[in-house]
Amino acid sequence: MIDVLSYGLIVSGIIFWFWGTLPLLGERSVLFKLHSLSVSDTLGSMSIVVGLLLKIPSEWPLLVLALISLAIWNTVLGYVLAYCSSTGGDDV
Amino acid sequence: MIGYLDLVLRLVIWFLLTADFSPANIIIGVCVALMLPRNRTLTAALKDWLHVLWEILVAIPQAYFEAVEIMLRPHAKEDIVMEHVKPNRTPGLIFLDIYLISFTHKTIVLKYHENGLYEVHRVRRRRRAKQGKPAAVKRINS
Numbered sequence: 185m186i187d188v189l190s191y192g193l194i195v196s197g198i199i200f201w202f203w204g205t206l207p208l209l210g211e212r213s214v215l216f217k218l219h220s221l222s223v224s225d226t227l228g229s230m231s232i233v234v235g236l237l238l239k240i241p242s243e244w245p246l247l248v249l250a251l252i253s254l255a256i257w258n259t260v261l262g263y264v265l266a267y268c269s270s271t272g273g274d275d276v
Numbered sequence: 277m278i279g280y281l282d283l284v285l286r287l288v289i290w291f292l293l294t295a296d297f298s299p300a301n302i303i304i305g306v307c308v309a310l311m312l313p314r315n316r317t318l319t320a321a322l323k324d325w326l327h328v329l330w331e332i333l334v335a336i337p338q339a340y341f342e343a344v345e346i347m348l349r350p351h352a353k354e355d356i357v358m359e360h361v362k363p364n365r366t367p368g369l370i371f372l373d374i375y376l377i378s379f380t381h382k383t384i385v386l387k388y389h390e391n392g393l394y395e396v397h398r399v400r401r402r403r404r405a406k407q408g409k410p411a412a413v414k415r416i417n418s
Contacts, residue, residue, distance in 0.1 A: 200343065203347055215397045216399060219384060219397075219399055220346070222378075222381060222384070223343045223346065223381045226339070227343050245291070245293070245294075245295035248292055249289070249293060255336075255379070259378050259379045260378075262384060263375075263384065266378075266385065266386050266397065267385075267386060267387055269386075270386040270387055270395070
């Protein structure tokens with residue numbers, strides 16, 4: 185049961201990753217790409233780590249730390265990129 | 277009051293990092309947490325902090341929900357909205373506010389203006405009446 189759940193979370197995380205990364209090749213604005221990339225990075229990685237947490241609970245301190253760092257780092261980096269993209273000119 | 281929260285955050289990170297509850301490690305952790313420089317000048321109400329932290333917890337399932345929503349239905353429209361900063365926010369709380377807005381996937385903060393406005397970029401399905409109280413709306417090509 186735990187196995188099914190953890191593999192399900194890992195697979196859904198990988199789906200999030202691919203879905204968020206593919207729009208990078210599209211024709212949308214930089215900010216739209218940033219939106220979808222933050223979906224893939226934050227949520228995909230978080231569900232993969234939660235899946236790992238179910239599989240190897242003995243490593244929980246490291247994995248929880250990874251979860252916290254992912255949530256903070258990805259979001260703040262997204263904000264920084266958005267900020268940089270908006271000050272460069274009017275081509276957004 | 278915020279000094280305690282600061283200390284607790286450092287200790288939590290320390291113990292997660294080391295995963296060791298031996299007395300020596302606890303002493304080292306407390307020493308490190310106390311020795312790191314602290315910002316004493318800014319204090320905000322504990323209530324505000326707890327409120328924002330709670331909102332961040334609530335935002336996680338909401339972020340997943342929005343992600344699935346964007347996956348299933350195309351969000352073709354984009355716009356930029358100015359949002360007002362709540363009064364009496366310290367820089368720490370403003371950071372958390374920006375974090376909260378950027379964490380959910382339909383919105384991302386572009387810029388924080390010193391005069392109390394966030395510039396927020398949003399994706400949406402179609403144009404309609406604005407939610408909240410935007411001061412000005414500027415459409416960009418999508």
